[in-house]
Each structure stands twice: as structure tokens, then as C-alpha cells.
Amino acid sequence: MTVTRGWRRLCLLATVFLVGAMVVAAFFHNEFRSQNWDPMQTRVYVDRTIRFGGTFYENGLVNKGPLEPFVYRLAAAVTSWDGFWYAISAIVLVVSGVLGWAANRTTQFFGGHRMLGIAVGIGVFYHFALGNADYAGVLYSRNMIIGLYAGAWLIGLSPRWWLPGRARWAAVAVGVLLGLGIQTLFVGTIAAIGVGLLALSSIDTVDDDDEYRASRRLLVITPIAVFLLAPVYYAIRGRFDEFWSSYWTYNVYQNVATGRSFANQLVYGRDVALRYYRAWPVSFVIVIAFVAITLGLWRAMSRRERCTHLALTVWFVGAWAELVVGQRYSTHYFSILALPTALMAASVVGHMYRLIAAQRGDFRSAVAWPLVAALLAVAAGGGGHFTLGLEAASSYSSVHQTAVERAATQPGTQRTVRAILDLVSRPDDPLLVWTEFPWEYLQFHRVAATRWIWKSFMLGQIYLGRSSPDYVLPTTWQWFADDMAESKPAAFLEETALPLTGGTPFSAYVQHDFEQAYAGTDYNVYLRTDAAGEMLRGDPGTTLTPSRPAGSASKWTVGRGTATLAASSPSLTDVLALSNTLCTRISGTYASTPGVGGSFLSFRFDAADPTVPNMRLNIADRQIFSGDDAAVFDTTYLDEPDAIDSTADTALGPDDTVLAPDAETPLPDRTVITAPATADTSAPDAAVGSNDTGAADVATHHFALVIGKDSAALVIDGAIHAAVRITEQTKVSLEVRAGGVQLGDLRQGSPPPNSGCG
């Protein structure tokens, strides 16, 4: 092997190594990164479509063409619930690859060396897959559109597609891609015309007159036909109203709700453009260089090159026009501008190379350029996402394992809500939420009960615009009623930060059909009246006589439906066995007998595997909290929390992390728990708490421990106060960690019917 050949191979392999690492990093990191606002919204719509059937427009307010939900539907079809975002990440990779390829071909088209083209392509790929821009690593509709346009651009650039016999097909392919883009966002039409111009110039190379004319006709007709396909399809399906309301009427609302005149829109656009180029001066330099080269070399360029320059210019102007007319400048939207700018850069690089190479000949170092470009891309583009991606790739073991690890870091308030929901409904069942966020459905593994997944749709609040009842679609409440009749949600979730607005059919429906079951710090959970009855009041069943695993050594006094433990004899091992199985409901009364360390009852869910932590629902005087052996998840109080001195014994760690009582282990969330003065904190499972209210709670309370297949909830005095998800635990017992207790009227009945036990 000669030195040159060895050097070439080394460069090639190093490039493959680095670009391979980029691909791997992008795939694993974008699985997380792509879980962005709009993508989650689309997923919620798609999940709803899968659950209830019908068109996308019957399952959500989709104010774009059907391509975006269709792509997401495809991703759902080929993956599991937990693996969904991996499919989206793979599509992000494909789109980024197409964009990089388009940049590569553009550089070569204008005379750039093949290696230079690849180098530019790598840079563009990195920018869109792992760059710092907000539009990188996500799959918004605009990312899809630029992917489609880049595909059409590639076809337009390739001479092979326009050979005799193929030109018609090429024209159709370009037309379909452009048509889908326009259909997805109508404001992207000018950009599509720019891309179409390149294809038109390619048709000029066709010698056969018939083929030439047919290709031109097809290039014009196909996008129009594709664009019209959507309304025609929905009209045929009898769902034109749903389509039109979302696709047209709501977009009109969005347009007028900003309250800007056309002139004002232009002025606003100018201001944004100035700000944009101040923030991204490199883009500005690229545009100026492109314009300068266009003017300077215009006479020297071939007709096809001129057309390509013209096409890029129109595309670029079209992208700005799209932003200006859309009147919204979210950072994610700028992808439509970034691609034509990147292609301008590619063309500038191609021209420059051709000019230089004409003077000095080829460069021997060309083989290293892709490697240099890859290194520069990582260095200049910021390696943050790249590093995170590699980290994710390194730690990845399976989709399921990743889901388990994420569930383990879920905040306590979400754990509680999920546990409650699992007692009255199953995953993928409908959930009614008054929210402004798409993730509320996804984090609880539920589908939206109504197509109006956000309250803004029902209140006429327009994104980056004004609010008015005029912006509520006329059929909103009729379709809401239809949705409720169809979905019959078992639960309604209210965010405490966004309380339910009264005076709407939505609030009337909730007030009429639901009963509040849980009041937490972040969420309130309401259950459908029948589900609430089964959950909160349920069938008490037969009298329960608990057993004592410690036998005669036990300090418990057990009778028929009763059990008592004196305050002086709490023990971590002398527990009261309540049930050897899940799927049950244990109810009765309890009265704590506070000891020196107060009162602390812990309903413990044991796993057969000793390495799996026990789950717990705890009562420490008036403080009710869920957790496991080592951490507290979520807390509520029987009395008002403001009666509690919640700072007395709480240790705060770095960043105000609340520490466990042994002040060593940070708790997983910021639930403030106070440590009992004399609790046994030396035990490994010492995540205990106590209120310091002074007066201990010695009242007799009614309680019910409702245990389903996947979770359990503690109902006290008719309301859920704590709930916990069960993983591998199978047994239920009561452990008294401080003080004593008197249990009475103990009964064992059936769990709620939809708790997964059927």
C-alpha cells in the first residue's frame, strides 16, 4: 500500500468513524430531543386516532396537511408505545441525511470537488441532526417540508432523472414532493415554486418535444393535484367540515388574531430579519456572498446554473415570505430559512473551488476535507448534543429499560396521578385534561378524551395572538359533546396552576359528571361519578382478620376485624399481614396512638425479590405520603398544610434539594418532608416523616387501601391522599414505625372494576 493510498484510507476510515458516531449520537439523542411541543401534540392526535378511529381531523385540531400526522401514525405503526420516539428520531436522521445530500450535490453541481461536496454535506447533516438550533433534531412539519423540498431539489439537480424516458416520472416525483409540502403548509408555496424552477430548468434539457411538453405539464399539474387530494379525500369521506375547520378556518383565526395589517406584518418581518442576521452573522455573510457571486458570475454561468441560482433565490425569498405571512417567528420555524441558506453556502463553496482549481489544479488534501468538516462541525456546532447522544448510546440497553429508568425519575406528583389513573382506567384509555400542554396525556400513557386537547382551543386563545370567543370554532361544543359520548373518560385531570375555567360546556360537564377524588400540589384528580363511588366508597366486602407473620412473638393483638398495637412496642419486623395478593380493597378505621416519636403507620407493599424496594403508603400523624424504602414521592395532609411547620427538621442539600432524614441521600423531588425527632433513621428504609404540629392526630379515621394490578391508593375519610405505583410487589402489610394503632371494622372487598384486575 502506497503512502498516498494509506493516507486516503486512513482519512476515509476516520471520517466513517466520526460520521458514524454522529449518526449513532443523533439517533439516541434525538429520541429524547424530538419530544418537543408540536411533535408531542401530533402524537397525542395520532394516539387518539388509533384509539377511536376516524380521520386525523376528527381527533384533533390539525391546522396543517395530513402528512405530519400520517408520518407520526407510521412511526406508531412500526414501534411500541415506549419506542415511538426512536422511530421519529430515525426519520429525523433520514431528513437530515437528505438535506446533507442536497448540499453535497449542490456543491458538486457548481464545480466543487466530490470530497468538498461530502464535507459540506457532513456539515449540513450535523447542523440539522445535532446542531444547537432549535429546529435541529426534531420533526416539526417544517422539518418535513424542507426534507420534501430537498428531495425535489436533488431530483432537479440530477441529470440522470431527466434522461429520455425518465423525465415524466421525474416531473411527477418532484410534483408529488412539492405538492405534499404545499399541502402541509400552504404558506410554503413560494418556496416550492423556487424548487420547481430548478426542475423546470432540468426539463429544458429534454430533447424529445413530446416528453418535454408532458414533463412541463406534469410538473405543474401534479403539485396542484396532490394539494387538492386532501380536501377531496375528506369530502369523499364525509369529513370535510372537520378538515376545513382545522385546515382553513383555524388558520384564518391565527392570521387575524395577531391584529396586524399586511404592511405591519412586513415591517415586523423586516425587524425580525435584522435581528436574525445580527444573531446569525454567518448566514448574512452567506447570503451576501451568494448574491455577489450571482451578480459577478452571471455572464459566465450556464443557463442551467443561472436557473439554479434563480431557484435558490426564489426559495430563499419564499422562506422569508412564509415566515412573514405566518407572522410567527418561533425558533423552530427557521428551518425553512436554514436550508436554502445552507444550499446557498454550498453553491458559494462550489463556485469558489472551481475558480481556485482553475488556477492551481486539484488539491491533494481533498481526501481529508470530509474529516476536517466533521471535526469542525463538532467543534463549531457545539458538541453538547453530540456528547449527550453518545452518552445515551453508551447507556442504552433496550427500549423497555430506558422507559423503566425514566419512570424511576418521574416526579412524585406525577407518580401519584398515574397510580390513581391506573386504578380507574388502563393505559391508552381516554383522559380529560384542562391543560395547555401536550405531555399531560403522554406522561400518564393516556389518550385525549376530546379532540380539543388544549383549553386554548375552547377559550379562543390564539398562539402568539389575541384571545376571543370569536376564535372558538363554531362546532367546538358540538364535537366536544360527541367526543365525550364516545370516550366517556373515567378521570378528569386539573392542573393546580391552570384551574378549570367556569362557564363553558366543558366545566359544566365536569361539574355534572365528576367528583373530586384527590387534591395534590400539582394536580387535582376528578373521577367520573360511578368510578369515584367504586374508588372512594367501594364494596367493603367481608370482615378481615389480619394475620401476624411473627406469630406468638408478635405484639399485635388481632381479633375479627380488629388489630391493635400498643404505643410502646413498634417494631420494623413485627408487621401485620393484610393481604398476600394484590387486587383487593382493605378498609376500616384507624386511630393512632402517638408514642415518643409521634405516630407513623406504613402500609407496605413487599416484593418477593429482596433487591426490589418495598413501596409504601404512609400516615405520619396528619401527613400522608407515598414512597419506597429510600425516598418520599409525594405528600398531602389531612389538615391544611399551612398548619404544619414544614421547615423544622428538613435538611436541604445543594440546590435546595430536600434531603432524606439521614441527610445523605437527596430525595427524588422537592416534596418537603419533615423528619421525626426520634424516628429510627439508622434503618436503611428510613425515609420517614412526621409533622411537628404539636397536637398529634388521635382521631379515628375511616380508611381504605385500594389495590389494583399496577397501583394502590390510600383513601382517608372519603378522599385519596396518597397513591403509589406497584412494580414487582405482591404482598400488603402494615408496619408501625412509631407509636401504636387501633384498627377497627377491618374488611376486605373487591378493587375497582377497571383497575387491571379483571
Next chain:
Amino acid sequence: MGEHPASPNGPVTATVTAKVPENLPVPENMFATIGGATTRLRTAARRFSRRALAPRLRDEAWRGQALSLAAALGLMVFMVRVLAAGWPKRFAIFFPDSFSFIHAAKLTPFSPAFYAAERPIAFPTVLFLLGRSTLVTVVVQTFLYGLVYLLAATTVFTVLRQRETRIMIALLVLSIGIEPRFALWTTHILSESLGMTLAVASVLAWWWFSAQPGRRRLHLAGIATIAWLTVRDSNVPPWLAVGVPALLIASFWWRSADRDLRRAMRIWGVVTLVVCVGVTLTQSANGRNRYATINNVGSRVLPDHEITKWFADQGMPVDDALLERTGSNSFNDNWDMLTSPDLTTFRSWAGSSGQRVMLESYARFAPHWINQLYGDLPILLRADQSSYDAFTVAKRLPDAAPAQINGPTTRKGLLIWTVLAVAGLVLAAKRGRGAQASVLGLLLASTFVDLYMAYVGDSVEVQRHMVGPLSRMALVMVLCLGVGADSLVESIRVRRVASRDIDAEHVEFVDVVEPDLDEVHG
């Protein structure tokens, strides 16, 4: 299917028919269209395979390039799995030994003290070249480790001749490389990783040399060996016991080799001998071996009355204070044996003549130590080194290969692998690969010396000291097996071809003598 006898795509048609509801209007030509499309697709796939894939797969250059790309990607994936989870903030140094390498590197190769520092020079040199950066060192040594195993797979493809054995042995070699118990050392600032890397390089270089002996290959093997010798002082004894004598003897007795080659072998024998002596002297000079001597006396000598007596006869100061430490090593009781005032005389002995006495005892009491090694082998062979896996590499790499297919992890497995390796060598020797069999045989012998010396060298952290010898042993054994299997497959293939040729000649002969009867009768 019977309902559509005319269809060329019976099964497909039947399936489709079953799914179509009766009330739907079905175009008559629908099945034909589906069938036609399927046929066209199949034809297109065949055409693509015939025109695009097959010629490329037949093209050796294309295959080589494709394999290179796959190797680059494989190396990338390996590095990502080993390193990226801890990247870039972690890989903190916490082994005390790591600091001694850093200290040695701080001296820089420009100082004479560097060459007699507490550690042999190879790893401190690497640290020096990489600016003593923990992160860069971890990345570089992981890269080199992965690269050398890819090189091993490439060498397997180069030296072995039969496709089946090439693939099988290359896979086994790669499987050794990705075993967590070996790969995890790339995350530590210790010489284990570089030691394993250079061991593989040296073994490969000698094997490559044996496949086609020549001076260029010999020089390469010599350089790789010197690098390996200077990375850990425990690498010296096996080479001194096997490598140096073998080179010197071959340089005189290998009559079929040309004179220049024999001269070069003699030179390399002497050079490596000098390196061995240099490493031994410098390591003795800095006194680091006193720790091993103290450890061995405490935990291995003192518990045995007879050996203690022999050590006392050789000058070891045995008193009550020392006898109280029976079963201890320098780590115990807060470094008691290294600091206690009542052991000052003993430590002085351990720092001087004690090291020589200890070395002598390895030969004097070899049967005793071998017995002890035999007893400890099950633990040592199956050790997964998890206690050293500070960065949870094992979680991110595949589990160890099943059924000990890439090297022994039990005593019985060691026996079987040894038998297989020897059988492989015998087969290779009998089938005209004598040089390979001899060199691999010597390497195999050296691995046992390596194993023995790693065991007796220090009674502390024995499992860690075994990592290098065990990975080297696994590689050598797999290569021995590979050479044997390759020879076997080759001989079977040659016999088949020969018998087919004889049959063909026979048929030709019959055709000539007896013209086709069918034609005659027809």
C-alpha cells in the same frame, strides 16, 4: 389453492381471496395484478442482486473496503459503549497505583530518573505524550485496544487460508476483545490496558512472522515485543524463559532459514535480553518490588513453616513481630506492615536482598507455588473483575461468550483448551505449518510462565494481575486452535478435490474407451 389452478401465484392469491369480503366488488384482474407485481418485484430484487450485489461481493477489493468500513464502525460502537456513558466528566483517578504512573510521567523521558521510576517506561511515556490527561489517555488506550483486536481479526484473515476458519477464529478473537473483564481496564489509568494491547500486538507480530518468516516481519515482532516488555515488569519472566532462548537457539539451529534472518534473530534475542535485564534492574533499583516481597512473606511464606525456615536460612529476619503478621499483607491494618516500627529490620531486608530471595523461591518452591496456583485457579479464571469496574463497563458490553468458546474460565476448561491448542499445533506441524506451530507453541508455553509469574509475583490483587496473562493466553489458545482447524479443513478440501480429479479422469477414460451407449442404441 385448488380454486385457482391457473394462477401462477397460487399461495398469494389464495391468501388474498380469503381476506376479501364477499360483498365487495373485486376486479377480475386484481389477483393477476398483485401476482404480476409480486413477480416483478422478485425479478427486480434478483436483478439487483445479480447486477449490483454479486459482482461487488466477488470483488476482493470491494469486500476489503466494505470490511474496513465495518471495522471502523465497529470500533466506533465499541468505544461509544465503553466510554461515552462516562464522558466527559468522569474517569477520575482513584486507584493509588494510577498516581505512581502519573508521577513517573511527570519526570518526563528527558530525565534519567524517568527510566528508573516506580513503573516501567511504556505507560508513563504514553501519559507523557498525552499531557497526563486522564480523559485523553482513556480515549487513546481504548482506541488502541479496539484497534489491536481489529488488527488481530485482520491478521487471522491474512494468515489463515480457509474461509470458514478465518471467520470463526476472527469472531472468537473479537469476542475476547469485547469481554468486559478485559475491556473495562481501558477506563483506568493503569498499565493493564496498554499491556493487553501490546501483548496482542506482540503475539500477532510473531504469528505473522511465523507464517512467512522474513527480516521485516521479524523487526516488527521485535519492536512489538520490546514495547510489551516495557509496559509491565511481570512481562519479563515469560520472555526471558521462553522468547530469548528460543530466538538464540533458532538463530543457530534453524538451518533452513537464510543467514541474514538468523543473524537478525540473534540480534533480537540479545536486544530483548538487554531490555529484560534493563527493566528488571531499574525496577529493582527503585525498590517497588519490596511491596510484593512484603505481601508474599506475610500471606504466603509465613503460613508455611518449611518455607519460612528456608527464608530465614536465606537471611530473612524472623522474629515474633513478623510472625504476628502471618496471613497479613501491606494493605492490612492501615498499612501496618509498611509502617510498624517493630518491622523495620524486616522491611530493610525486603528492600534489599529479600527481593532476590523471593525470586529464587519461585524456582526453589515451584511445585509448592504451582499447587497453590492450581488451588486458586477456579477463582482466578472465572473472575469477572467487577470490583474494578468503576465505570460499569460490563453493563454496556455483551456478556462473556458462552461455554468458554473463546478461552478458559474454569480449571477443566483450561485443560480442554490446552489439549485443543496442542492438538491444533500438532495438526499444523503435520500439515506443513511447522514454523507457525513452533512459534505458537512457544507463545503458548510462555503464557503458562506468564500465568505462574503473575500469580507468585504478588499475593495482593492477584485477580487484577492475572488479567493480562489470561487475555494473552486466551488469544494464543484460540490462534493455536485456528491454525490446527485451518490445516484440517485445508487437508479435507485438498483430498476432496484430489478424489474429484481422480473421478473425473476415470470418467474421461471410460468415455474414451466406451463410447456413449445411448448414442449407439439411439
